[in-house]
Amino acid sequence: MPTLIIVGALWGDEAKGKLVDVFGESARFNVRYSGGNNAGHTVKVGSETYKFHLIPSGILHESCTAVLGAGMVICPAALVEELKTFREKSGREGKLLISGAAHVVFPYHRSQDAAEEEMRGDNPLGTTKRGIGPAYQDKVSRIGIRMWEFVDPNRLTSRVKEVVSLKNRTLQAFGEKPIDADAIIAEYCAYADLIRPFVGEAELIVNEAIRRGEKVLFEGAQGTLLDIDMGTYPYVTGSHPTSGGACVGTGLPPTMIDNVLGVCAAYATRVGAGPFPTELHNEIGERIRIQGNEFGTTTGRARRTGWLDLVALRHASRINGFTSLAITRLDVLSGFEEVGLCTSYEVDGHQTDAFPSDTMKLEAAKPLLEMQPGWNENLSNCKTYEELPKEAQRFVDRIEMFTETPVSLISVGPERTETIYLKPSLIWN
Ligand code: GDP
Ligand code: IMO
Ligand code: MG
Numbered sequence: 001m002p003t004l005i006i007v008g009a010l011w012g013d014e015a016k017g018k019l020v021d022v023f024g025e026s027a028r029f030n031v032r033y034s035g036g037n038n039a040g041h042t043v044k045v046g047s048e049t050y051k052f053h054l055i056p057s058g059i060l061h062e063s064c065t066a067v068l069g070a071g072m073v074i075c076p077a078a079l080v081e082e083l084k085t086f087r088e089k090s091g092r093e094g095k096l097l098i099s100g101a102a103h104v105v106f107p108y109h110r111s112q113d114a115a116e117e118e119m120r121g122d123n124p125l126g127t128t129k130r131g132i133g134p135a136y137q138d139k140v141s142r143i144g145i146r147m148w149e150f151v152d153p154n155r156l157t158s159r160v161k162e163v164v165s166l167k168n169r170t171l172q173a174f175g176e177k178p179i180d181a182d183a184i185i186a187e188y189c190a191y192a193d194l195i196r197p198f199v200g201e202a203e204l205i206v207n208e209a210i211r212r213g214e215k216v217l218f219e220g221a222q223g224t225l226l227d228i229d230m231g232t233y234p235y236v237t238g239s240h241p242t243s244g245g246a247c248v249g250t251g252l253p254p255t256m257i258d259n260v261l262g263v264c265a266a267y268a269t270r271v272g273a274g275p276f277p278t279e280l281h282n283e284i285g286e287r288i289r290i291q292g293n294e295f296g297t298t299t300g301r302a303r304r305t306g307w308l309d310l311v312a313l314r315h316a317s318r319i320n321g322f323t324s325l326a327i328t329r330l331d332v333l334s335g336f337e338e339v340g341l342c343t344s345y346e347v348d349g350h351q352t353d354a355f356p357s358d359t360m361k362l363e364a365a366k367p368l369l370e371m372q373p374g375w376n377e378n379l380s381n382c383k384t385y386e387e388l389p390k391e392a393q394r395f396v397d398r399i400e401m402f403t404e405t406p407v408s409l410i411s412v413g414p415e416r417t418e419t420i421y422l423k424p425s426l427i428w429n
Contacts, residue, residue: 002215003256004428005246008223009264009316012241013271013296013303015328015411016263017041020219021057022416026428028214029097029206030058031067032221033249034239036105036135037078038128039221040297044414048089051297054079056219059086059094064217066094067202070101071239071249073135074147076191078105098195099202099250100148106160106188108167108179109134125235126272128298136228136238138163151196153189160185203251210256215428218246224262224316232359235274243320261427262322262405264313265329266339266395269303271296275362278306278342278369292332307340307369310402315355317405324408324426327396330388331412336374339395342367343402372398380413385422 004023008014021043024030037053044050045060052059054074059066068074086094109131116133117124127133138144143163149155164181171178210216222241225231230242239245243260246252267288270276279285285305288294294303317325333339344353345365356362375389382388388396388410400407408423 002213002428003210003218003252003258004215005218005220005243005257005260007220007243007260007262007320007322008241009262009313009320009322009325010223010268010309011225011270011276012039012221012223013269014223014263014265015414016219016221017043017052017057018328018411018414018416019261019263019326019409020217021045021060022419023217023428024056024058024064025061026215027058027061027064027217029065029067029209029216030056030219031069031202031206031216031250032056032072032219033069034071034241034245035221035237036073036130036132037075038130038132038237038298041221042297042414045416050086050089053082053298055082055086055094055096058217058219059096060090062092064095066096067206067250068096068098068102069250070099070203071245072099073103073105073132073139073238074098075105075130076150076188076195078130080191080194096198097200097202097205098147098198100146100199101203102147103135103139103144104147104150105131105135106145106184108164108184109138124273126274130298133238147199150188151192151199153192156188156192157185160188207251210252218250218252220245224320225312230319232274232362235272235359259323259427260321261324261326261408262313262317262320263326263328264308264316265292266327266333267292267308267329268306268312269294271299271301271303275359275365276304276306277312277345277362277365277367278309278340279304280306284336287336288332291335292329307342307367308399309342309367310399311342311345311353311355313399314403314405317403322405324406324423325399325403326409326411327399327407328411330392330396330410331379331418333374333395334378335376338371339374340369340371341395341398341402343370344368370398380418382412382420384420385410388420
């Protein structure tokens with residue numbers, strides 16, 4: 001079957017956007033299955049740089065329809081702005097389809113996100129404050145508003161009034177200013193006019209395409225360790241970035257999954273709070289941040305940096321069922337005398353190579369590192385594995401061996417062309 005799921009292996013920002021763009025070229029549909037505009041994907045195409053938050057980067061290809069799946073929470077203002085920017089930059093309309101079952105983010109979700117972060121005082125989660133968690137809370141509480149209701153003016157008005165009256169009861173009990181439903185309705189009716197033409201039965205359309213044998217690329221935002229169930233709870237997002245999220249978030253039957261590509265950078269990064277065993281609080285971490293330009297696409301925050309954690313990566317490979325791995329940003333590690341790989345942790349005085357699901361244990365985990373010789377060569381012109389310096393080859397081989405997952409691709413720069421294809425048949429059949 002011609003399906004491929006692209007999953008962030010660790011804490012997001014692994015360069016999924018670049019790979020989705022690369023493989024979007026041969027896909028008929030590129031379906032995003034979770035999250036909202038908390039994501040930020042930077043894609044370089046020649047002299048142009050696109051920053052996507054909601055729209056899958058497959059939209060860059062004329063033949064590919066970008067689909068916003070049912071598992072997403074969509075901020076209409078952000079979507080309208082992103083579509084406008086895409087059209088101005090590309091000079092194209094772009095093919096877009098939005099699942100009527102996706103949920104809508106409202107201003108009260110953003111206010112709640114910011115207020116909850118404030119209330120956490122010295123221990124914030126470090127959310128993107130885009131209202132993602134509260135939008136998923138409403139969905140689970142069965143008071144969320146879906147795309148179908150949003151694009152129907154009568155239903156939008158009645159649903160907003162109903163939800164706002166519920167929320168205002170709580171706000172008033174705490175002496176807070178009530179939400180103005182009429183202002184939201186006026187603003188959202190204007191967005192609905194712009195978005196209505198794209199809303200449809202996405203699950204059915206995508207399912208039929210797969211059954212016709214067309215290539216469909218599924219894209220998870222964020223990363224495995226930010227998954228609400230599989231991640232470092234509570235330092236996680238509100239959805240399922242793992243491969244299973246593609247099923248629940250788009251109606252993709254598990255039996256129709258062909259390949260799962262795990263994307264991981266040659267080092268680890270994390271934005272926001274939460275355990276990060278291999279984090280480097282020294283000049284090496286700072287050097288990785290500068291060489292890799294590790295500043296968030298969405299919030300501009302400096303990303304935390306550290307050596308690649310193979311214990312976490314193997315765990316990610318197992319729970320996502322990675323059929324192969326893409327190692328990105330290998331070029332960033334050029335010039336380091338030594339490069340580190342974490343192959344076990346010391347937890348409570350015991351050595352283990354198992355990733356603990358108890359966040360407290362992970363917080364206490366001391367990384368045990370394997371230091372490997374580095375390389376000085378610039379990798380961005382390498383087109384084959386053989387052209388890589390032998391130290392870089394050894395680094396890649398060690399990742400493959402430890403994770404028991406074949407490396408099918410290496411990325412050595414942000415451009416489409418800065419890509420080494422090792423085993424392309426493991427990605428698309
Ligand atoms: P995503 O959220 O997983 O799509 O990743 P982001 O776009 O947030 O962050 C990845 C960054 O790395 C972007 O600025 C990309 O342009 C850039 N990038 C992608 N691949 C490579 C690579 O192989 N080498 C380098 N140096 N940068 C890359
Ligand atoms: P992409 O798709 C990295 C992080 C936030 C925070 C936590 C919860 O670009 O890889 P949220 O706003 O989702 O409630 O915040 O999740 N986070 C990301 N970190 N890349 C992302 O997306 C992220 N999306 C959310 O920093 O720690
Ligand atoms: Mg990102």
